[in-house]
Amino acid sequence: MSYTIKTLNKISPKGLSKFGEGYVLDDNAANPDAILVRSASLHEVEFPESLLSIARAGAGVNNIPIDKCAEKGIVVFNTPGANANAVKELAIAAMLISSRKIVDGINWANSLTENVAKEVEKGKAQFVGPEIEGKVLGVIGLGAIGVLISNAAVNLGMEVLGYDPYISIDAAWGLSRGVKKAPDLKTIFEQADYITLHMPYNEKTKGTLNAAAFAQMKDGVRIINLSRGELVVDEDVLAAIESGKVSTYVTDFPNEKLINKPGVITIPHLGASTPESEDNCAEMAAKQTKLYLETGNIKNSVNFPNCEMPMSGVQRITIAHRNVPNMVGQISTALADAKLNIEHMINNSRGDYAYTIIDLENKATDDSLARIKAIEGVLRVRVI
CATH class of the missing domain: 3.40.50.720 (NAD(P)-binding Rossmann-like Domain)
Known part of the structure; x- marks a missing residue:
């Protein structure tokens, strides 16, 4: 094949x-x-x-x-x-450049033309910024990336609060014992000196960081967004910077509203660029x-559920279908009527869709396959 x-x-x-x-x-x-x-x-x-x-x-x-x-x-x-590791490393860098005014300092140093060493000693005080050790980092989203960042931050001496209502068992096992679980976003907002976003973008998460969220945060909080630009309301974060609520916003998603704005560091979507x-x-x-x-x-x-089964039998049939009642029963009946024996079978669902794998002891006929394809809600049938 x-x-x-x-x-x-x-x-x-x-x-x-x-x-x-x-x-x-x-x-x-x-x-x-x-x-x-x-x-x-x-x-x-x-x-x-x-x-x-x-x-x-x-x-x-x-x-x-x-x-x-x-x-x-x-x-x-x-x-x-x-x-995940590429984004983790950029997130650590983002925390550092949000604190130490490194970008501003580099740009200023490059603008010097005469008596550079003397001017550097005179002007360096304007770029003073705090260390991250001992500060509180709020990590919103504890998938593969969020876990790596949380663990790295613990190793750097930060106090880490993690929030993810949908954390997987594997992710939970991977978290350092030093990471504390936040019961809600409000806890993150109220306690964190730095907040980093590592969550998917959808209608529920759109604008997670908005005016109401910023109002709950510490004055001078630093925000890192390497996930999706739409998770943060641009107008609201700019207003929060102007008021002093947000010290620095580091985003991997520049746009016309954010570039060349005081307090905003725009990175040209480098999260996975290694x-x-x-x-x-x-x-x-x-x-x-x-x-x-x-x-x-x-x-x-x-868009379909994870579904794995070791191959056995004479022939494998896979069926992608809608997640509706009696689908497996109809498929099994069609096979039984064709005198086909099922050696092993697995069915998993995800939201509106489901997937079934069937290993047969004998080969399906064209008629039996056509009957399965004709079942309402069946989207695709494969023979392997």
């Missing part, structure tokens, strides 16, 4: 090398089995019937029409944690795509 992979943007060769024999990499493929993408927008793209999956070499998937893909039975993957991160993301995207194409197993999907 040969699979065609279409790549959009420049994907790390180290990641693409994971496909190996049996895979054709074609940037211009009209009917690919899978797509690997970084930042290119797919919202206006018409997907061919051949397309089984899309893998985003990164964590954010705003450039992919998730629901549209789900309705076509196209599994969308991301690569959570692959760029060769290591690009390699890691591409490798993870390739491995997840390959796993899905060859076995039907799903790992790190954003």
Whole structure:
């Protein structure tokens, strides 16, 4: 079996090398089995019937029409944690430059033309700033990135408060004992000297840091946003800087409202811009795509549930379908009527969608597959 992979943007060769024999990499493929993408927008793209999956070499998937893909039975993957160390290191740097006025100091030093050493000694006092050791860091979002930042901050001597109502078991296990759990955002707002955001962007999290949130914070708080620009209301953070409530806002998402504003440090979206991160993301995207194409197993999907089962039996059938009552019963009945024995089966759901893997003791007929495809709510049926 040969699979065609279409790549959009420049994907790390180290990641693409994971496909190996049996895979054709074609940037211009009209009917690919899978797509690997970084930042290119797919919202206006018409997907061919051949397309089984899309893998985003990164964590954010705003450039992919998730629901549209789900309705076509196209599994969308991301690569959570692959760029975590890169973002962690930038977050630590952001805390330091928000405190020590390093950027302003460098720009000032570069403007000097005469008696530089003397002028430096005379003018350095204007760039004095506090150390981060002993200060309180509030980490909002304890996924792979938030955990690494929390642990690093503890090692740097900070007191760390972490907040995440949806923290996973794996993330909880990975947290340092020195990280204290905040019961709510209000606790973070009231106690933190620094606040760093590491949460997904959606309708519920949009504008998390707004005028009401800033009003609850300490005077002179420093804000770091390496997650999504829309998590912070630009007008409100600028007003908070002007009033002295916020000392510095470091954002990885510059826009016309924020550039060249006092108290704002804009970074040109460098969170995952390291060769290591690009390699890691591409490798993870390739491995997840390959796993899905060859076995039907799903790992790190954003529109279908994670669903993995060791292959057994004579033939594997996978069904992407809506999460509605009696779906598994209808599928089982169709197989039983065709005198097909199920050796192993797994079904998982995620929101409005579900996924079923069935290993059969004998091969399904075209008629039995057609009957499953005809069930209302079934989106795609694959035979592996």
